Amino acid sequence: MASDSKPTINDVARIAEVSKKTVSRVINKSPLLSEKTRKRVENVIADIGYVPNPQARALALRRNFVIAAIHDNPNAQFLVNVQQGVLDGLAGSDFNLMVKPVDRKSPNITEDIRDFLERQRPYGVVLLPPISENDEIARLCDDLGCRYVRMGSVKLDEAEHTVSSNDREAVREAVSYLIKKGHRRIALIEGPSGFTSPQERRAGFEEAMAAAGLEVDEALVRPGSYTFESGVSAGQALVELENRPTAIFACNDEMAIGAMIAARRSGLLIPEDVSIVGFDDTPLSSHVWPSLTTVRWPIVDMARTAAKKLISPEDAEANATWLLPSALIERSSVVPPTV
Amino acid sequence: MASDSKPTINDVARIAEVSKKTVSRVINKSPLLSEKTRKRVENVIADIGYVPNPQARALALRRNFVIAAIHDNPNAQFLVNVQQGVLDGLAGSDFNLMVKPVDRKSPNITEDIRDFLERQRPYGVVLLPPISENDEIARLCDDLGCRYVRMGSVKLDEAEHTVSSNDREAVREAVSYLIKKGHRRIALIEGPSGFTSPQERRAGFEEAMAAAGLEVDEALVRPGSYTFESGVSAGQALVELENRPTAIFACNDEMAIGAMIAARRSGLLIPEDVSIVGFDDTPLSSHVWPSLTTVRWPIVDMARTAAKKLISPEDAEANATWLLPSALIERSSVVPPTV
DNA sequence: ACGCGCAATGGCACCGGTGTCAATAAATAA
DNA sequence: TTATTTATTGACACCGGTGCCATTGCGCGT
Known part of the structure; x- marks a missing residue:
């Protein structure tokens, strides 16, 4: 029953009697394809259960489908909210989330992060506060040609790389x-x-x-x-x-x-x-x-926006908003002074 | 100043006047290499700042360096602890952590996870409770040939794939x-x-x-x-x-x-x-x-052990321990009854 | 001096996709 | 009818590593 190993694009091409390139066009939804061949190839893909290999794609495209969240924030709730926001922003895309915690007190944070970026080569990174305020890290990303978005409080006012709250x-x-x-x-x-x-x-x-x-x-x-x-x-x-x-x-x-x-x-x-x-x-x-x-x-929203900025640079809305509003939540710990 | 693009193994080979294969041997610490060439190649690597491309490695080795944590647990602290434990276990290795939350209430969890596994092809996955108790998911991993470890309470007593607390x-x-x-x-x-x-x-x-x-x-x-x-x-x-x-x-x-x-x-x-x-x-x-x-x-320990099981199947210690002890922490919410 | 075994290295195909450009067929213009 | 586009498709190199096997050089037994 079980397959020897995953079918590849070559298998699809052979069975559908087309070239690999054509199959590639199908999976990338290229418009220059006759409806007929597309259908035929799609059927074969469905038949043999072909799924493109992300590693091979990453190699050929020189771009992988990973967004990394780099953080040095020990607060659990904060972290989980950010992760959730980023994943929301990534939903529907091919991207996945990788988490990279760093030790705030370590003297070689920069080296650590450089190492991570060079090795893993994420497509983009979200820098969470407080490390997002570290200009050295931002510069590092620039040097390494790695897209990044910094989450923070207003002041990091470089709209392209920033999502802030006021x-x-x-x-x-x-x-x-x-x-x-x-x-x-x-x-x-x-x-x-x-x-x-x-x-x-x-x-x-x-x-x-x-x-x-x-x-x-x-x-x-x-x-x-x-x-x-x-x-x-x-x-x-x-x-x-x-x-x-x-x-x-x-x-x-x-x-x-x-x-x-x-x-x-x-x-x-x-x-x-x-x-x-x-x-x-x-x-x-x-x-x-x-x-x-x-x-x-608005941490979840900030994170979602950050993720969108990274993966769809053409999304005007995501790129226009970089300052998100907060709101006062009234509960029961405030009353007028009794004196 | 900035590089046009990252140096590759070919650059190293050319400059060091050896074959790519030899460079490959150096970065993989192969023993069948003369000390002299190793040194020479290492110097070149350091000189030009070469870092191997993980995507290419992943493709050639048919094995990437990603461990995924699959969870449907909404508790922030739990999640963060697990992540920390897994990252501890991964420290010093080339592996990185990817997080994949799934919707507990969604009817097609299995399909969702299958899709994730097929697309991303993580080297291994850690299944967090409660989804770790879902046998269907475990079977899915088996079918897809994906290593996995289930975290849970005692009962999932299949030592190879389990880390539990009592x-x-x-x-x-x-x-x-x-x-x-x-x-x-x-x-x-x-x-x-x-x-x-x-x-x-x-x-x-x-x-x-x-x-x-x-x-x-x-x-x-x-x-x-x-x-x-x-x-x-x-x-x-x-x-x-x-x-x-x-x-x-x-x-x-x-x-x-x-x-x-x-x-x-x-x-x-x-x-x-x-x-x-x-x-x-x-x-x-x-x-x-x-x-x-x-x-x-002992959730952090469990997660660390799980990660070690995944990435170093030869680590006897990690593979022997699959049941970790808990401990009572006395604070101030208990006194003898006053009645 | 000669054949042999072993250590050290190289050559080349391959992993599974994509980009570039050429080739072919069909459609349109002249 | 023929030249010229235009729509589809294919061939082939390449991304940057690794596996397998061949090759070279050298110490050594005889």
């Missing part, structure tokens, strides 16, 4: 929302320094405060590193303050939830004593109690 | 732990029916109860689907019981946390009023309050 505006909106609810003493838990997205988020925070004529109290701004633990310590420091904030904006959900737990440990009620807002809208945020009001980061 | 024993241990703490009315939130792992976990539960001479109260056994929401509803039903349980064992962490939230909504304190134990040891479990006592599922 974090600044999103945070401005979220903080304005807190202010509208009546909060005045609003704390900020920052993201790791040295990257664009935390900077943008901080800028949005400052803009919202400024727009409402409020001053940013530096005592209410705590560093964080996007990890749960850093949220816990920042949150703890904040609630132990003599004049504690009535609301906390954390630059991502994990830290927001960390802060929530820290507040609760100190005996505070949420949201009555402290309102909390996060950023990302991970599933986590609706799984905690109270559920977390947060900013939905 | 869920039954792990649950037995966890429930015995609850019993040792003094609990008698212990509830179970099950996983989705029709899969091995929930069955095994349930069996472990029953064994532990039986071993302690306790009877399983069917009113305390609630269905679940491994989702947070199903944990909430099961938990709610349990705490609203007239004679509510003093401890709940949930078949995964998400449901355990759902149950936790349901209990809290009903005004119960955790762990004082209800102790809770989960399964998986996701990061989530240490991020909730109180932190969740749970069973560590």
